Amino acid sequence: MTTERSALRVMAPCKLNLFLEVRGRRDDGYHDIDTVLETISLRDELRVSSAHELEVHSDRADVPSGPENIAFRIVRAAEARLGRRLPARIEIKKELPPGSGLGAGSSDAVEALRAVLSLHDVRIPESDFLALAASVGSDTPFFVRGRVARCLGRGEHVLPVLARGLRHYVVVLGAGFASTPKVYAALLGDFGERSPEGLLEALARGEALTSDHLHNRLQPAAFRAYPILEDFEHRLFKSVGRRAHLSGSGSAFFFPVLSENDAMELRERLLADGFDARAATSGLPENEGSS
Ligand code: C5P
Numbered sequence: 001m002t003t004e005r006s007a008l009r010v011m012a013p014c015k016l017n018l019f020l021e022v023r024g025r026r027d028d029g030y031h032d033i034d035t036v037l038e039t040i041s042l043r044d045e046l047r048v049s050s051a052h053e054l055e056v057h058s059d060r061a062d063v064p065s066g067p068e069n070i071a072f073r074i075v076r077a078a079e080a081r082l083g084r085r086l087p088a089r090i091e092i093k094k095e096l097p098p099g100s101g102l103g104a105g106s107s108d109a110v111e112a113l114r115a116v117l118s119l120h121d122v123r124i125p126e127s128d129f130l131a132l133a134a135s136v137g138s139d140t141p142f143f144v145r146g147r148v149a150r151c152l153g154r155g156e157h158v159l160p161v162l163a164r165g166l167r168h169y170v171v172v173l174g175a176g177f178a179s180t181p182k183v184y185a186a187l188l189g190d191f192g193e194r195s196p197e198g199l200l201e202a203l204a205r206g207e208a209l210t211s212d213h214l215h216n217r218l219q220p221a222a223f224r225a226y227p228i229l230e231d232f233e234h235r236l237f238k239s240v241g242r243r244a245h246l247s248g249s250g251s252a253f254f255f256p257v258l259s260e261n262d263a264m265e266l267r268e269r270l271l272a273d274g275f276d277a278r279a280a281t282s283g284l285p286e287n288e289g290s291s
Contacts, residue, residue: 007049008119011285012111013039013146014102015139016169017248018209019196022187022217030138030154031184036161036196036203037103037139039146040280042171044095044108046071048115051089054079056112060094062177063105070105071112074136078113081132082124088116099177101248103139110143111287130158139248146284148203150196164206167256167282168263172244174276175232175251178225183218183249186225192217209256214245222250239273240266254280 019036026032056072058065066072071090079086090112096104110133117124124132126144133140138155148163199213223230229250236244236253244253257263263279270277 006119007047008115010046010048010111010115010287011043012046012104012107012143013041013043013283013285014096014100014104014107015039015142015146015247016171016254017101017216018214019199020216020218020248021194021196022184022191023193024191025189026154031187032153033151033155034196035151035155036148036199037142037151038148038163038167038282039107039143039284040169040171040282041285042096042102042278042280043285044104045093046108046111046115047089047091047093048112048119049089049091050119051087053087054085054090055088056090056092058092058094060098063092063094063098070109070136070140074109074113074132074140075116077132077135078117078124081128082122084122086116086120086122088119090116097173097177099179099250100173100252101178101180101246101250102171102252103143103248106133106137106140107143109133109136110140114287130156148282150200161200161203163203163282167209168258168260169280169282170255170257170263170266170270171247171278171280172236172253172255172270172275173251173278175229175253176226178222178229178250180249182225183222186221187218188221188224190217190220208258211243211245211256214256216246216248218249219246222246226250235273236270236275239275240269
């Protein structure tokens with residue numbers, strides 16, 4: 001986090017779901033999931049500065065400014081919990097499109113709250129931060145710590161995962177907006193019992209990930225809800241001869257690769273075929289207080 005007078009500039013990293021199993025539907029309408037998430041180097045950027053009121057400004061027309069933005073909602077939730085006002089101007093420079101399954105909006109919210117608290121010199125226990133995050137979304141709690149974690153329940157129970165070394169990915173954007181409720185609704189009872197043990201062992205040993213380690217129970221549902229995603233994946237396969245993996249409920253796809261060099265090569269090939277491909281590595285941006 002860099003400070004310029006009373007303003008903070010922070011990076012909000014996005015996530016990939018390396019593993020996502022859906023165990024069943026709950027009475028509250030959510031689903032019990034078992035997911036392994038990793039923060040990666042693709043990120044939005046936020047500027048948080050002093051103001052008289054709480055203001056949130058997004059620079060994308062399809063991401064709301066003001067009270068509808070999840071960053072606004074999490075700060076309001078913190079005000080209610082702390083019993084004090086936390087006025088601030090939050091400007092969100094979106095690099096990542098909404099509805100991509102990368103959790104960018106959730107990450108924006110968590111980093112916005114972290115910066116607002118820092119601006120007001122307010123410290124809260126991590127357990128309170130996790131509870132605030134869980135009050136606005138299911139993958140928001142993961143971003144309180146980031147790195148690699150296994151998330152259970154509806155996603156709000158965050159268990160840190162030992163992951164050695166660095167992982168490289170190519171992420172492909174541009175397949176359109178995928179609505180998470182619509183994808184969950186298209187599951188049609190297609191639940192499973194797979195466990196991420198193989199992935200967790202590979203992460204602990206610092207081994208390169210292969211497609212065998214990855215799983216996403218939501219992918220067939222996303223293809224049912226948005227047939228255009230299946231076409232997109234076929235086109236990716238035709239371009240590079242490898243199967244791509246959907247992150248979360250989509251629409252972003254990703255490929256694990258062995259090295260930065262491999263990421264650059266794969267990215268070039270995809271760019272040449274007209275895809276919006278980005279090279280990414282595992283990890284967290286160096287925001288103060290986020291390590
Ligand atoms: O909590 P969040 O706002 O991210 O969830 C969006 C929607 O996705 C929920 O309203 C629900 O329809 C669906 N969902 C679910 N089970 C989860 C997470 C999300 O059914 N574990």
